[in-house]
Amino acid sequence: MTTPTSPDDAAPADGPSHVDDAMLMHPALAADWALWSGVVSHAALARLRRLDERFPELTTAVLSTADGQHIASVGVDDETGERLAAMNGSLFGVARAEAEIISGGTEPSLSAVVSVSIGQSQLSLLSFLLAPYGQLLLSVSASGVQLGTVIVQARSAAYELITALGLAGAPA
Numbered sequence: 001m002t003t004p005t006s007p008d009d010a011a012p013a014d015g016p017s018h019v020d021d022a023m024l025m026h027p028a029l030a031a032d033w034a035l036w037s038g039v040v041s042h043a044a045l046a047r048l049r050r051l052d053e054r055f056p057e058l059t060t061a062v063l064s065t066a067d068g069q070h071i072a073s074v075g076v077d078d079e080t081g082e083r084l085a086a087m088n089g090s091l092f093g094v095a096r097a098e099a100e101i102i103s104g105g106t107e108p109s110l111s112a113v114v115s116v117s118i119g120q121s122q123l124s125l126l127s128f129l130l131a132p133y134g135q136l137l138l139s140v141s142a143s144g145v146q147l148g149t150v151i152v153q154a155r156s157a158a159y160e161l162i163t164a165l166g167l168a169g170a171p172a
Contacts (some may be wrong), residue, residue, distance in 0.1 A: 040133065043164050044072035051157040057142040058153070059121070063161065064088055066127065066135035075141075088125055088139045095125075113154075115147055122147045124154040130162055 048061045052074045060075035068089025073081030095114045100106075114125040123141040130136050138161065140154035 040165060041072045044161060047157060047160045047164055048072055048074045051153065055153045057145045058140065059143055060141045062088060062139045064137050066092060066137055088137050091125060092127055092137055113151060117147055120144050122150040124150045126154050126158050128158050128162065130165060
């Protein structure tokens with residue numbers, strides 16, 4: 001897991017249990033997530049399909065909330081996407097807790113990368129904040145390429161998602 005890429009990535013903390021408001025979904029979105037998840041999913045799926053087209057080694061890409069709620073995925077059916085989203089939330093939670101221990105109790109960055117390599121398969125799990133949706137996770141897996149390539153592709157897709165899903169159309 002890599003932690004802060006710059007000092008600006010670190011969130012202010014009142015202690016290990018502090019929850020930054022930026023991590024949380026806007027209350028209006030959370031209250032009507034059944035409606036908003038469809039809107040967000042449709043826009044996100046278009047970007048994930050673009051990633052799939054330009055990155056032929058891709059096996060899966062899953063976008064979810066940090067608590068494991070599935071938003072969109074490619075390379076798997078919806079049920080598997082939902083399972084992977086839940087596991088990604090757990091994996092990120094464990095990695096974040098370990099980073100907190102390693103960092104001596106200071107709150108690590110909210111922008112992080114968790115990487116897994118198994119044989120020829122590589123997985124990169126990125127977290128990023130996106131108002132008004134809160135903290136999101138994007139996992140990208142591929143086969144037959146170096147881990148660095150997967151990380152670069154995942155970061156590029158995350159940037160496209162941030163650009164596409166930003167504040168436009170979200171409740172005030």
